[in-house]
């Protein structure tokens with residue numbers, strides 16, 4: 001799945017405006033009101049093998065997935081407690097045979113549905129059935145702007161061509177399209193062309209997301225970490241395109257936080273405005289939360305309601321608000337701004353999810369990690385470890401690989 | 405729906421016949437007891453006037469018709485209402501959440 005959807009907080013505030021965009025900061029901080037949008041990861045199965053996949057390294061097997069009836073019950077319950085939007089994701093959500101049925105059910109209970117897909121399994125008939133079932137929006141991930149790089153990154157032959165085809169069908173069916181591009185050292189040189197590709201595909205939005213380093217991406221950090229020069233160039237290209245394409249293409253840009261001064265406000269703050277349901281039914285504060293090993297998450301299969309789990313479960317409450325924070329966060333003026341950054345990244349890099357996110361320059365380990373990342377970015381270790389159910393497969397040696 | 409073609413980023417005039425595109429849904433949120441517009445990655449919270457205008461946007465009424473209806477209802481000067489309606493609709497169009505109906509040409 002695309003790691004950006006949920007990082008870009010689904011709502012922003014735009015005050016003094018008859019069309020104010022709903023923000024829940026104040027009320028959620030105190031009452032943990034039910035999120036407006038929820039991510040449903042229907043399966044971890046996926047034909048692609050992206051080395052930055054944000055799914056946990058320990059993937060849920062097909063046999064543990066919620067059944068069609070269980071998902072329908074979940075969708076009904078979400079609509080009932082006030083969730084408005086459902087993002088169907090994965091893995092690859094269309095690997096589920098019941099995807100049309102689930103979209104139809106979401107429509108029936110009044111949820112606005114979005115399909116986050118790698119697109120390679122879709123046929124035109126399937127897409128058209130999804131549109132008829134009430135699907136409201138399609139987001140397709142791209143690994144590059146041409147097949148050589150893209151198919152190598154995704155580890156899937158002819159994937160890029162297929163994606164282009166599905167993107168075209170999407171627009172033909174009059175569905176709005178978001179192109180999602182996850183960027184890293186080995187495809188950043190294609191950014192300008194990816195932006196043009198999104199325009200040519202008649203996409204409404206483009207998400208330019210830099211890889212977030214936990215789970216699979218952390219295993220692949222040496223192969224993915226951009227150089228500082230690349231990042232400077234990226235920001236320039238994005239800013240220029242945002243100006244040039246105003247009114248034609250909306251571009252959301254997720255800055256790579258290894259090279260930032262302060263961490264991102266991950267998920268809008270842990271347990272504040274978002275949750276995710278894993279293929280086996282666990283309710284998670286973020287799509288990567290299962291990378292924090294040793295944390296227990298409650299399941300929709302338990303006898304608790306979803307609302308109870310959101311409000312009361314230990315996992316959600318552990319890092320809610322600011323009370324749990326260690327120094328330097330505890331006495332920091334920014335603690336309500338970024339909520340101490342990303343818990344998954346803190347765990348991945350320090351072994352303790354309760355530490356300050358090392359992306360912050362005030363973290364005691366920031367300098368060391370930044371240096372390591374910078375070094376890794378220049379060493380030219382380009383081979384990927386592909387994501388799969390076997391715990392990863394190292395890409396064959398450079399001599400056998402085309403497309404560098 | 406099929407006889408309509410979406411034409412994004414419209415510029416609103418009195419002749420346009422605006423309608424929300426399929427990806428922007430106006431809905432009453434029972435839980436929070438307010439109207440919302442659901443859009444990709446966004447939930448907009450229109451105020452009462454905006455809701456009233458949007459409910460009149462059915463792809464058949466022109467902006468001029470909508471203004472006339474509101475002028476009659478609120479007995480307010482046409483210029484004032486016209487300015488407000490156009491500004492709100494253009495704002496929505498700029499955000500990418502308003503389209504206009506037109507006959508399919510192909």
Ligand code: SF4
Pocket residue numbers: 001002046047048049050052053054055090091092118141387
């Ligand atoms: S392998 Fe790639 S396409 Fe598949 S779920 Fe992971 S990131 Fe998405």
Ligand code: SF4
Pocket residue numbers: 262263328329330332333334335336338339340341356357360361362363
């Ligand atoms: S010290 Fe903590 S609260 Fe302050 S900027 Fe860094 S991460 Fe944010």
